[in-house]
Amino acid sequence: MKSKLTLIGLLLALACGLPFSARANRDGFNDVVKTIEQFYHVKHKSIPFLARTGMKAMRTAAKIKGGEWKRLAEAGSVRIVFFEDQSFDSRGQIASFKSSVQKTLGAEWSTLVQTLSPKDEQQTHIFIREAGPKFHVLVIEIDRRDATVVQATLKPEVLAELLKDPGEMGKSITDEATTVDP
Amino acid sequence: MRKLLRTSLRIAPVMLLLLFGGAMTCRAQSGKLQLDQLDVLTNRASNTVDVKLDEHLLLTTWKLFKDPDEVEIRDLLKNLKGIYVKSFSFEKENEYSPAEIDSVMVQLRGGGWSKIVGITSKKQSENVEVYLMMIADQISGLAVVCLNPKDVTVINIVGPINLEKLSQLEGSFGIPDLDLAKPKTKKDNDN
Numbered sequence: 534m535k536s537k538l539t540l541i542g543l544l545l546a547l548a549c550g551l552p553f554s555a556r557a558n559r560d561g562f563n564d565v566v567k568t569i570e571q572f573y574h575v576k577h578k579s580i581p582f583l584a585r586t587g588m589k590a591m592r593t594a595a596k597i598k599g600g601e602w603k604r605l606a607e608a609g610s611v612r613i614v615f616f617e618d619q620s621f622d623s624r625g626q627i628a629s630f631k632s633s634v635q636k637t638l639g640a641e642w643s644t645l646v647q648t649l650s651p652k653d654e655q656q657t658h659i660f661i662r663e664a665g666p667k668f669h670v671l672v673i674e675i676d677r678r679d680a681t682v683v684q685a686t687l688k689p690e691v692l693a694e695l696l697k698d699p700g701e702m703g704k705s706i707t708d709e710a711t712t713v714d715p
Numbered sequence: 716m717r718k719l720l721r722t723s724l725r726i727a728p729v730m731l732l733l734l735f736g737g738a739m740t741c742r743a744q745s746g747k748l749q750l751d752q753l754d755v756l757t758n759r760a761s762n763t764v765d766v767k768l769d770e771h772l773l774l775t776t777w778k779l780f781k782d783p784d785e786v787e788i789r790d791l792l793k794n795l796k797g798i799y800v801k802s803f804s805f806e807k808e809n810e811y812s813p814a815e816i817d818s819v820m821v822q823l824r825g826g827g828w829s830k831i832v833g834i835t836s837k838k839q840s841e842n843v844e845v846y847l848m849m850i851a852d853q854i855s856g857l858a859v860v861c862l863n864p865k866d867v868t869v870i871n872i873v874g875p876i877n878l879e880k881l882s883q884l885e886g887s888f889g890i891p892d893l894d895l896a897k898p899k900t901k902k903d904n905d906n
Contacts, residue, residue: 628757643772646889649763652806661772693779699766699889 561638561671562684566614568637569680572630575619616680627651634658646699657703668692672703681707746848746856748871750801752818756811760803766889768798787883795874800889808864819869823858834895843895857881859893
């Protein structure tokens with residue numbers, strides 16, 4: 534009986550512990566990129582390209598909201614992945630993609646806004662999670678041929694300003710993070 | 716040891732039932748609507764907007780609205796526990812059926828919600844219904860259901876809010892401009 538109970542205890546501990554350790558190793562950004570690749574059968578751009586655009590993203594992210602909001606990129610932690618000139622056809626299952634992304638990110642990330650236009654295959658998903666005194670904002674923008682995934686670290690006051698218009702938040706972050714400096 | 720195990724097994728279902736029942740009661744009385752079932756409309760809609768500002772996010776951000784012209788918004792957000800908006804637009808008329816909205820309407824017809832009568836939309840052919848949840852003379856939630864042949868919008872604000880305060884939030888935080896005509900004060904408790 535004792536050994537049975539020990540075994541049950543061990544199994545329960547494993548069952549409870551495994552999801553936590555798996556969660557601890559999860560990185561929302563990379564997980565979302567994988568989810569997009571698996572759902573749409575696409576591939577994100579290679580590292581040399583990313584290195585170049587990453588540098589641009591670092592500079593241009595500072596321009597988000599301009600002026601006083603230049604502190605946005607202070608942490609220098611803008612992560613960005615591009616999918617260019619590939620087919621993003623959800624085959625009428627855009628809602629299923631929406632729930633896949635939510636499932637991938639789990640409870641650690643809060644969904645802020647998701648806008649979907651199935652006919653044009655356009656989507657914007659914005660998720661937020663706390664990162665110490667700051668916030669991580671994850672923006673997924675998809676249209677018929679291209680997609681972008683951006684993760685930016687925002688100061689709370691920047692987040693508050695952007696929260697006033699959640700619909701525009703994704704566009705602001707993605708546009709500015711992917712705009713090439715003149 | 717065996718006795719302990721047996722007793723635990725015997726009371727486990729009761730404990731689970733109590734926990735589950737408690738959670739359901741809390742949800743029913745919290746002013747928060749379960750809106751996920753509306754997602755069935757997503758694949759058919761030409762446009763879907765789903766906004767969630769949960770309690771945690773509001774708790775973290777309300778104090779950041781520091782400008783003098785944001786004092787009212789700050790005070791309002793301070794007490795709110797959630798802002799949830801789901802909006803679906805369709806290309807053609809009647810692409811959704813009333814039954815698909817039933818998951819929300821059933822919640823609003825019971826569980827402490829009262830419909831406010833006399834509220835209409837200034838927009839043509841839009842049917843607007845506004846509901847309040849009162850707990851001990853305190854508003855604990857507000858729900859607005861806007862239906863027209865090509866659009867479905869459900870707004871659920873959890874916490875102490877009234878129509879006057881709602882108008883302060885219109886156009887911000889994902890809440891659309893509702894353009895509501897002035898409400899009458901009489902409440903319709905029998906729906």
